[in-house]
Amino acid sequence: MxxxxxxxxxxxxxxxxxxxxxxxxxxxxxxxxxxxxxxxxxxxxHGQTRMVRVAYAESPVYAPMARRAIDLWRELEQRTGTALLTQSGVLYGGPPEGAFMQGVHTAAQRHNIPLMDAPKGSILRHGMRLPDDWPAVLESDGGFVLAxxxxxxxxxxxxxxxxxxxxxxxxxxxxxxxxxxxxxxxxxxxxxxxxxxxxxxxxxxxxxxxxPLLRLQRRVLHWFDDPKGKMSKTSNFHPFGIETAQNGFLYGFPALDKTGVKIAEHIIDDPLASVDALQPNGTATDMAHIDPLVQTHLPLVGARKTMAACIYTMSPxxxxxxxxxxxxxxxxxxxxxxxxxxxxxxxxxxxxxxxxxxxxxxxxxxxxxxxxxxx
The missing domain is CATH 3.50.50.60 (FAD/NAD(P)-binding domain)
Structure with missing residues (x-):
């Protein structure tokens, strides 16, 4: 039957x-x-972690959704007895005139999301480097989920x-x-x-x-060594998002284990004709795209440990x-x-x-x- x-x-x-x-x-x-x-x-x-942001720059619709989603993550944790969400805070930085930082502040003001200015000395102690005239703020409600x-x-x-x-x-x-x-x-x-x-x-x-409404992009995740032990979850290194001078986006997560510090970007347009065309392993070109940004903004990271590719399905x-x-x-x-x-x-x-x-x-x-x- x-x-x-x-x-x-x-x-x-x-x-x-x-x-x-x-x-x-x-x-x-x-x-x-x-x-x-x-x-x-x-x-x-896949890829170990995903960021949770509440002060959402992309549209005002997302901040209330993020708050509700956080509650639902906690309910899932309770039902399954699984630790999934770490609300460690998220550090944001970028040019003051950039769309991302302006959007973060707009969302925070509209939805009463607390942001705390991050002093430059504190940023350096935690392994990040930004130009002197770039603001940086910490959103305490954000964090990351285990993927x-x-x-x-x-x-x-x-x-x-x-x-x-x-x-x-x-x-x-x-x-x-x-x-x-x-x-x-x-x-x-x-x-x-x-x-x-x-x-x-x-x-x-x-x-x-x-x-016609869905296009595929290949994205590469990179994990780096933390030789000084300053960029781990146990050392209170925050997930971060940095709007770059080229209007791109560099983001990353603390080291959770020996896999290392995860860093990736929303900069390179790497279209895929189909799922079957995915190159799952990282390449020299992938390294060349992100390494200058890592060297500029994350001077404490060590050698690259591994890479992995994933697929974004993009709407228009x-x-x-x-x-x-x-x-x-x-x-x-x-x-x-x-x-x-x-x-x-x-x-x-x-x-x-x-x-x-x-x-x-x-x-x-x-x-x-x-x-x-x-x-």
Missing amino acids: TEHYDVAVIGLGVMGAATLSALARQGVHAIGLDRFAPPHAHGSS EEAVQAFLLDAMAHRALVRNDNPSAPPRRNARGFVLETNGAPVHAENIIVTAGPWTAHILPALA DEHFIIDEAPGQSGIYVGAGFSGHGFKFAPLIGEALAALAMGQDCDFPTAFFALGRFAT
Whole structure:
């Protein structure tokens, strides 16, 4: 006898895992599918850590979302007994006229987010160097989340509430039938009344109509030695974000273990024609892009220890896409998280679950709707 699900979630990175957890906790009969065994290193949900920012420069809509997401991370920790979120504070720096620092201050003023000026001496003691005329502030509410552990916690939470997790993937786009949809997979077909697609860089394979709105970028994460022991979590080194003189963004995290200090950038446009085109290992070109910035702003780091690549799925305006799929009633999508969505995963999971179940949700759905791209 064929089993029929209320909802099938395709893609179990952090967004899909959070969505499956939210559905299962409501008692929804749900299944989650992923072509790999999550957590894995094939998409956008790996790399040890993800930053949590509250004084959000990109848009006023994000600060209230970040605050709610922090509460939901804490609830997930309590349900699963897993330590995930460290609110260590985040240090921001950059040119005073830069869009990022101005946006941080605007968000802080609008949403009453406390910022503390960071004296230059304190910055140097903690391993960072900024020009004398660049301001730096510490946001105490921010911090970081453990990436792979977060995916695992959501999946364990979902399974504890009777969701099914299956290592499989659709071999064709969803096919409608009298009771909803059929997903042909490498294993047995999956029958579901509704479908939620959170497949990251594979989204356009499942929903081809979204291909014009989603572009892929390769990003490289770097880990460096901490020879003086001043850039670790135990030495109170803060996660940081620096707007560079070239209008780019350098960011990083304290060393948590022997892997080292993680540093990455939002500067280089490295487009991917497809997921299959990803070069997963770091290259000499990747090192050349970031090393001058590291030498300028982080003089205490030592030798590079390792590198890893991930994929960003970018929307045209770099805001998220959370909506019903165009022309496909009953199929919902979370995509285009553009390199800054991870921190919001528990909130986005609740929003996607509510969409699929026809429920009201305290979430700015209209801001992330596909209608904004209509011409």
